[in-house]
Amino acid sequence: MTLFEAIKERYSYRGEFKPNPVSREDLTKILEAGLAAPSGGNAQTTYLIGVDDPELIKSMSAILNKTSTVTAPAAVVVISHPKPVYKDMCFNIQDYSAAIENVLLAAVDLGYASCWIEGEITADPVRQKAYAELLGVPEGFNVVCFLPIGVPVSEGKRAVHRPFEERASFNRFTFTI
Amino acid sequence: MTLFEAIKERYSYRGEFKPNPVSREDLTKILEAGLAAPSGGNAQTTYLIGVDDPELIKSMSAILNKTSTVTAPAAVVVISHPKPVYKDMCFNIQDYSAAIENVLLAAVDLGYASCWIEGEITADPVRQKAYAELLGVPEGFNVVCFLPIGVPVSEGKRAVHRPFEERASFNRFTFTI
Numbered sequence: 001m002t003l004f005e006a007i008k009e010r011y012s013y014r015g016e017f018k019p020n021p022v023s024r025e026d027l028t029k030i031l032e033a034g035l036a037a038p039s040g041g042n043a044q045t046t047y048l049i050g051v052d053d054p055e056l057i058k059s060m061s062a063i064l065n066k067t068s069t070v071t072a073p074a075a076v077v078v079i080s081h082p083k084p085v086y087k088d089m090c091f092n093i094q095d096y097s098a099a100i101e102n103v104l105l106a107a108v109d110l111g112y113a114s115c116w117i118e119g120e121i122t123a124d125p126v127r128q129k130a131y132a133e134l135l136g137v138p139e140g141f142n143v144v145c146f147l148p149i150g151v152p153v154s155e156g157k158r159a160v161h162r163p164f165e166e167r168a169s170f171n172r173f174t175f176t177i
Numbered sequence: 178m179t180l181f182e183a184i185k186e187r188y189s190y191r192g193e194f195k196p197n198p199v200s201r202e203d204l205t206k207i208l209e210a211g212l213a214a215p216s217g218g219n220a221q222t223t224y225l226i227g228v229d230d231p232e233l234i235k236s237m238s239a240i241l242n243k244t245s246t247v248t249a250p251a252a253v254v255v256i257s258h259p260k261p262v263y264k265d266m267c268f269n270i271q272d273y274s275a276a277i278e279n280v281l282l283a284a285v286d287l288g289y290a291s292c293w294i295e296g297e298i299t300a301d302p303v304r305q306k307a308y309a310e311l312l313g314v315p316e317g318f319n320v321v322c323f324l325p326i327g328v329p330v331s332e333g334k335r336a337v338h339r340p341f342e343e344r345a346s347f348n349r350f351t352f353t354i
Contacts, residue, residue: 001179001180002178002179002180002286003178003179003180003182003183003210003282003283003286004206004210004283004286005180006180007210007213007214007279007282007283008213010213010215011215012215024347027347028341028345029181031341031345032341032345033180033181033184034345035338035341035344035345036184036185036187036338037184037278038187038188038189038278038281038293038336040293040295040296042336042337042338044338044339044344046344047344047345047346047350047352048344048345048346049345049346049347049348049349049350050345050346050347050348051347051348052347052348053348056348079350085296086296086297086300087296087300089296089299089300091295091296093270093271093274094270094274094277094293094295095274097270097271097272097274097275097278098274098275098277098278100271100275101214101215101274101275101278101279102184102278104215105180105184105282106180106181106184109179109180109181116215116217116271118217118268118271119217119262119263119264119266119268120263122266123263123264123266135348135349135350136349136350136351137350138350141350159215159219160219161212161213161219161221162221164205164208164209164212167212167221167223167224167225168208168209168211168212168224168225168226168227169224169225169226169227170201170204170226170227170228170229171226171227171228171229171230171233171312172226172312172313173224173226173256173312173313173314173315173318174313175224
């Protein structure tokens, strides 16, 4: 798939998945894509866990209270290690978000669908801690995102984007909100 | 270029640029790629300004105190409009970071190089305000990133990434830091 095709094809899929497995080879490619993203000051604050253990997927879905993700044959869990890199500024959110975008694009390229599930974990310290315990994530590292990976059962509903002219312009901010 | 080629080829280029122009068509494709990124709650908090006015590039480079970016024939300026979307959480940093990754990949695909310049703007309120004034960005919208776009004069130095095994694992957090 070309880059532009992958960018165009990606969308947040919230449905159930087919039982087709995600091979360890595909999961590795997806993780490598995530790790190839840039990071502020090259601090590489993002860690990725590829999950293909059905019991883990089941437990993580139960914590999220989601019936759709339990059908995912695989997932990527994103872990962030905040540390200041420039004038006491941390760029760990930027780092992991760029990595997640690469993960989502790589998943699409390989024929899978996914969805960026973050707030449902990070807004809830109980869930976040439960994830950390399940995966053995130590203090100082934050579980920030769960990305189910699998072949979608059917085409999901795509989010509608406002038109180009309302979000992009040339040489001047021209938007009225 | 395939998605995986673009991901592999992308790196932070900090050198000077050739005088080859970036066509409005290419710049539009790059902006469209950025806007196609997901956003938390589909809030679409990211706005992009494509810059191809040489005087603006010159002024923005002077504010950054950079001699390399002044040679860039074009740039993308990223503007963020923070607003809470889930339990009072804002995802605007995540939103613009995913958009930036798409912009960087699209630039590479079209034969250009770029670099994510953020902290040098956002850590300095004077610079951030100067950018906002130059581009007519109103209160409530933050200029967060400057991405020079152009054909690199020569291959730059790539950041070294730690090996896969130190940043990715399967089914368990296995890293020792």
